[in-house]
Amino acid sequence: MYRVLIVDDEVVIRRGLSRIIPWEETGFELAGAVGDARKALEILENTRVNVVLTDIRMPDISGLELIGRAKKLQPGIKTVVISGYSEFDYAVEAIKLKVENYILKPLDPHKITEIFETLKKVLDEEQKNKQKDMYIQAEYEMLRGVYHEDKGCREEYQAKLIRLLEEGRYTELDAFADELFDFLERGEADVREYCLKALRNAALYFHLENPPLFASYRLDSGSEEYKREGRNCLKEDLRLLAAQLKTGGEPTELLVSSQARQYIDLNYRNKNLSLREVADQLGVSYGYLSAAFARTYNKTFKAYLTSLRIERARKLLLERTYKIYEIADMTGYSSSRYFTEAFKKYYGLSPVDYLRRLGGEAERECHE
Secondary structure, three states: OEEEEEEOOOHHHHHHHHHHOOHHHHOEEEEEEEOOHHHHHHHHHHOOOOEEEEEOOOOOOOHHHHHHHHHHHOOOOEEEEEEOHHHHHHHHHHHHOOOOEEEEOOOOHHHHHHHHHHHHHHHHHHHHHHHHHHHHHHHHHHHOOOOHHHHHHHHHHHHHHHHHHHOOOHHHHHHHHHHHHHHHHOOOOOHHHHHHHHHHHHHHHOOOOOOOOOHHHHOOOOOHHHHHHHHHHHHHHHHHHHHHHOEOOEOOHHHHHHHHHHHHHHHOOOOOOOHHHHHHHHOOOHHHHHHHHHHHHOOOHHHHHHHHHHHHHHHHHHOOOOOHHHHHHHOOOOOHHHHHHHHHHHHOOOHHHHHHHHHHHHHHHHHO
């Protein structure tokens, strides 16, 4: 999930952007919604943000100045600006700052959603390329200075580390660290570099978005300190990696929960979809999947399925193309009455009232 930071000094616009855009469905979560650039900079100094959505004209620090500072604080950050028709010069300057897009007032929720759907694809591609580069670098580091006859043995150690972590055999990691260290010290390779490469490869294998800062980075390769502390550093690093992989103590929870979520995303239209069905498909027990899913996503299966169905239904509702009973059928509800009750419980308004409000108050909030 990527993070978006909303910055606008008008309360109604800030609230409208926060509430009306289906951020979670689009692949984003709110890092914050603040009224001035100074508060935005405080967030940017302490929190990783992928996209800043900001008005151009704000008191004290303009949106353009905020964009410049944001790019210095977090190189690679994406920016989208909000501009009025009478602010064309500002929009031109924003383009010079290489903003990803700018949105003219009055605001159109559909247009904003489309822009962020495109941005997600861009961010996904960048992430994929970054991981590919890391794999290439890791492979280069493994091959650098490695004798051909040692390569197979070292790959075996890498595979063994992955296997220990995947099977949850965390109590064996200290013994593995001793075994690996003894093997590496008998050769001529850079012990620290190989250990770091093995750790990075493991983090990549398990798709850790924010891998730990390994203790081995603190010590210089070949230094006396590393000769004394390197082995213990590797053990500490393996414990850090294991701690990040563990969820409630179960080794495969993250993988099982991820597979369950993918299955739900593909089959939410099925009116009879149940946790029992998902568990059977994955070959795990009902109770195990229920607990694992809740620990991984901080949501029960039912809560996740409901939010997914309602968000998809809301998007169809905004298209103003389908009747209520058709939307209910397309999103896994057995009747329009059941769908209406679920929608009202989720949003506090019936689908019809939600559309009326969107066409009235909510729309005015965004356009003011």
